[in-house]
Amino acid sequence: MLQTISLLLENKPGALLRVTGVLSSRGYNIESLTVARTVDPELSRMTIVVDIDPQLRRQVIKQINKLVNVLQAIDVTDTPSVTREMLLMRVRAPRAARAAILKEAEIFGARVVDSSVDGFAIEVTGETEKLDEFINVMRGYGEIEVTRSGVVAVSLESRKPRLSPPVPAGDEAKNNHRVNKGVLN
Amino acid sequence: MSKLMTGSEILLECLVREGVDCIFGYPGGVLLPLYDAMYEHPIRHVLVRHEENAAFAASGYAMATGRTGVCCATSGPGATNLTTGLVNAMMDSVPIVALTGQVHTKLIGSDAFQEADTFGITRAATKHNFLVKSTAELPRVIHEAFYLASTGRPGPVLVDLPKDVLQEGCHYTPVTEIHLPGYKVYSEGHTGQIRRAAQMIWEAERPMVYAGGGIVTSGASEELRRFVELIEAPAVTTLMALGALPSGHPNFISMPGMHGSYAANMGMTHTDLLIAVGTRFDDRVTGRLSAFAPHAKVIHIDIDPAEIGKNRAADLPIVGDARRVLKKLIKVLEELAPYHRERNAPARAAWWDEIRRWQAEHPLEPAVSDTEIKPQHVIAEVDRLSNGEAIVCADVGQHQMWCAQFMRFSHPRLWINSGGLGSMGFGLPAAVGAQFARPDKLVFAVVGDGGFQMSIPELSTITSNGLPIKIVVVNNGYLGMVRQWQTLFYNNRLCAVTLDNFPRAEHLGAAYGLPGRTVESPGDLRPALEEAVKEPGPYLLDVKVSPYENVYPMVPAGGAISEMIFEEPKPVEEPVE
Numbered sequence: 238m239l240q241t242i243s244l245l246l247e248n249k250p251g252a253l254l255r256v257t258g259v260l261s262s263r264g265y266n267i268e269s270l271t272v273a274r275t276v277d278p279e280l281s282r283m284t285i286v287v288d289i290d291p292q293l294r295r296q297v298i299k300q301i302n303k304l305v306n307v308l309q310a311i312d313v314t315d316t317p318s319v320t321r322e323m324l325l326m327r328v329r330a331p332r333a334a335r336a337a338i339l340k341e342a343e344i345f346g347a348r349v350v351d352s353s354v355d356g357f358a359i360e361v362t363g364e365t366e367k368l369d370e371f372i373n374v375m376r377g378y379g380e381i382e383v384t385r386s387g388v389v390a391v392s393l394e395s396r397k398p399r400l401s402p403p404v405p406a407g408d409e410a411k412n413n414h415r416v417n418k419g420v421l422n
Numbered sequence: 423m424s425k426l427m428t429g430s431e432i433l434l435e436c437l438v439r440e441g442v443d444c445i446f447g448y449p450g451g452v453l454l455p456l457y458d459a460m461y462e463h464p465i466r467h468v469l470v471r472h473e474e475n476a477a478f479a480a481s482g483y484a485m486a487t488g489r490t491g492v493c494c495a496t497s498g499p500g501a502t503n504l505t506t507g508l509v510n511a512m513m514d515s516v517p518i519v520a521l522t523g524q525v526h527t528k529l530i531g532s533d534a535f536q537e538a539d540t541f542g543i544t545r546a547a548t549k550h551n552f553l554v555k556s557t558a559e560l561p562r563v564i565h566e567a568f569y570l571a572s573t574g575r576p577g578p579v580l581v582d583l584p585k586d587v588l589q590e591g592c593h594y595t596p597v598t599e600i601h602l603p604g605y606k607v608y609s610e611g612h613t614g615q616i617r618r619a620a621q622m623i624w625e626a627e628r629p630m631v632y633a634g635g636g637i638v639t640s641g642a643s644e645e646l647r648r649f650v651e652l653i654e655a656p657a658v659t660t661l662m663a664l665g666a667l668p669s670g671h672p673n674f675i676s677m678p679g680m681h682g683s684y685a686a687n688m689g690m691t692h693t694d695l696l697i698a699v700g701t702r703f704d705d706r707v708t709g710r711l712s713a714f715a716p717h718a719k720v721i722h723i724d725i726d727p728a729e730i731g732k733n734r735a736a737d738l739p740i741v742g743d744a745r746r747v748l749k750k751l752i753k754v755l756e757e758l759a760p761y762h763r764e765r766n767a768p769a770r771a772a773w774w775d776e777i778r779r780w781q782a783e784h785p786l787e788p789a790v791s792d793t794e795i796k797p798q799h800v801i802a803e804v805d806r807l808s809n810g811e812a813i814v815c816a817d818v819g820q821h822q823m824w825c826a827q828f829m830r831f832s833h834p835r836l837w838i839n840s841g842g843l844g845s846m847g848f849g850l851p852a853a854v855g856a857q858f859a860r861p862d863k864l865v866f867a868v869v870g871d872g873g874f875q876m877s878i879p880e881l882s883t884i885t886s887n888g889l890p891i892k893i894v895v896v897n898n899g900y901l902g903m904v905r906q907w908q909t910l911f912y913n914n915r916l917c918a919v920t921l922d923n924f925p926r927a928e929h930l931g932a933a934y935g936l937p938g939r940t941v942e943s944p945g946d947l948r949p950a951l952e953e954a955v956k957e958p959g960p961y962l963l964d965v966k967v968s969p970y971e972n973v974y975p976m977v978p979a980g981g982a983i984s985e986m987i988f989e990e991p992k993p994v995e996e997p998v999e
């Protein structure tokens with residue numbers, strides 16, 4: 238079943254690979270993935286849609302949360318959240334079909350972002366199902382080419398990430414550990 | 423305040439601040455700046471004879487002490503050679519920091535000489551890894567690496583160091599603070615959950631304690647002992663936790679799982695409350711999961727939240743450090759004891775009767791013969807000399823399982839082996855690390871003839887450093903564990919398991935500069951071992967044992983742990999086409 242995971246992670250090299258590694262090492266296929274900086278340039282927000290056995294969902298979220306670069310990973314599949322995806326489409330439109338295409342676009346709340354003798358470039362935003370539907374409809378008018386952004390999600394519940402405070406560096410940092418000093422010959 | 427230093431000098435300074443006293447390593451081109459800085463540096467560098475063994479030695483050092491082991495290797499082949507040792511440390515939660523050389527930052531990605539994508543290759547082999555891009559960030563990264571390796575659930579952390587990062591000068595200011603906002607360590611258990619656990623424990627009629635390596639890691643042995651005594655429950659310790667409860671403790675009923683004791687496996691099968699602490703329900707322990715502890719509620723205490731519910735659902739999860747949680751739990755149990763202690767007394771007495779009956783039915787006893795040396799007999803003799811006090815580093819195979827069954831350990835951190843990965847070639851280099859860490863200790867490397875031949879070059883590390891390790895080769899002439907499976911489950915069609923031409927111990931010892939002796943008759947076994955221990959330096963004993971012994975009890979793959987076999991099953995019929 239498709240699961241949508243929203244992640245807050247440090248904007249560091251390799252961080253993306255670590256997250257996808259948790260999924261790929263278990264053989265899960267990623268349906269979509271988006272990532273971009275947050276208001277804080279040191280952090281990124283990532284939304285992943287992935288097909289995971291329902292019984293293993295919690296386990297995967299825990300594994301992702303374990304990553305040092307991940308501040309928070311939450312499963313937003315069944316919690317109040319808004320998800321959106323954007324789609325850009327080029328559609329070949331002979332003169333006779335142009336009016337109908339524009340009408341259809343309007344119904345879907347799509348915008349024409351380029352127009353030429355060959356056809357249109359159209360931009361539309363919505364939930365995944367709506368975009369699927371739009372593609373279906375436009376196919377009827379001729380050859381199309383589509384680029385989708387992948388899903389972005391925002392949770393409607395405020396869940397502050399629990400961040401770890403700084404700790405002293407060096408041997409002192411482990412003072413909660415029982416240290417057994419070895420001696421050298 | 424700040425001082426102009428090279429990257430290499432800064433690195434060594436940070437290691438000193440981390441309390442590092444020795445590094446197991448192997449140099450190479452890109453590491454020349456580091457090795458130059460190590461010249462006459464107080465941190466001791468131990469030159470192993472293969473990088474894999476650097477990681478194993480660092481692990482042996484860490485397992486013997488609880489301190490973070492350090493290993494280092496050059497770029498490319500050096501780093502790839504380390505990888506098995508990293509995965510091993512990952513599987514067994516061993517704190518090590520690996521330092522690898524990398525090509526100049528300007529050459530990264532150009533297929534430069536001895537370049538490998540170490541950062542990419544070791545991502546899944548480490549708890550975390552770093553590629554250092556500038557000398558300025560080096561101190562922060564080093565301290566973060568040590569912090570990550572040694573806290574929470576420990577594990578290997580790798581730091582990849584391009585040559586220019588080691589070479590360039592930089593103003594060094596000591597880092598005083600580490601900030602890893604996303605690194606969560608949950609060490610305090612939830613008070614409410616601990617209370618509920620105490621209630622469940624007093625209510626149980628057939629409680630059973632299942633303790634794992636987390637006990638050793640968190641230093642919770644004393645708490646574990648008080649805990650099992652307070653609740654008067656039988657306890658098993660996993661392969662990673664032997665010694666966490668003294669082997670002679672009356673509540674200890676040995677190891678569970680594939681080669682566990684009958685009593686341990688029957689106990690796990692019939693308990694009504696399994697109290698799992700610092701353990702991960704490994705498949706070698708649980709056997710067929712659907713038949714594992716089928717009547718039990720499970721309390722699962724672990725510092726790693728991702729372990730809880732991974733293999734077996736927990737009725738009561740507690741995320742926390744084993745020692746801290748047990749401390750709190752003991753306190754609550756004591757508070758509640760006056761109201762509950764007697765409550766299930768008859769049921770608990772009956773439970774102990776059952777446990778004792780199982781113990782008597784199939785006791786773990788080493789086979790001994792006076793015509794040939796049984797491998798179990800070798801372990802029993804090593805055990806007699808150790809008397810629960812020596813460090814024993816095992817390799818992987820039958821001899822390892824016999825050690826687990828027959829060696830007694832009076833303390834934690836005496837038993838050192840490769841559990842999760844089961845990596846042959848571990849025993850000898852691990853003994854090197856352990857002996858460096860504990861020069862005061864008698865260290866045995868009990869190895870198979872197969873695994874030993876994977877690590878023979880370390881004999882020269884041993885003699886070069888005068889390490890008085892006693893090497894006992896349990897020589898059955900076979901890759902014994904694989905031979906056992908071929909015998910039992912593949913109609914004894916032995917394929918690629920014969921180890922001919924084992925080098926004569928006397929000659930091998932002479933070649934490497936240590937005494938070597940071959941033992942072939944049961945009567946010579948004890949005197950030979952005594953001679954080895956008496957010798958002030960290292961000693962190599964090759965003990966020729968009966969070749970066809972199998973490790974029992976055994977839970978066949980995919981079986982329930984209650985379905986142990988104690989002898990060779992009847993031959994399998996040839997399949998009819």
Ligand SMILES: Cc1ncc(C[n+]2csc(CCOP(=O)(O)OP(=O)(O)O)c2C)c(N)n1
Nearest residue numbers: 819820821844846870871872873901902903
């Ligand atoms: C690196 C590695 N390769 C292969 C194996 C598979 N394996 C497990 S036990 C074993 C046989 C070990 O033989 P030996 O060292 O002689 O020990 P014995 O079982 O005879 O005591 C093998 C090949 C392994 N565990 N590790």
Ligand SMILES: [Mg+2]
Nearest residue numbers: 870871900902
């Ligand atoms: Mg063998």
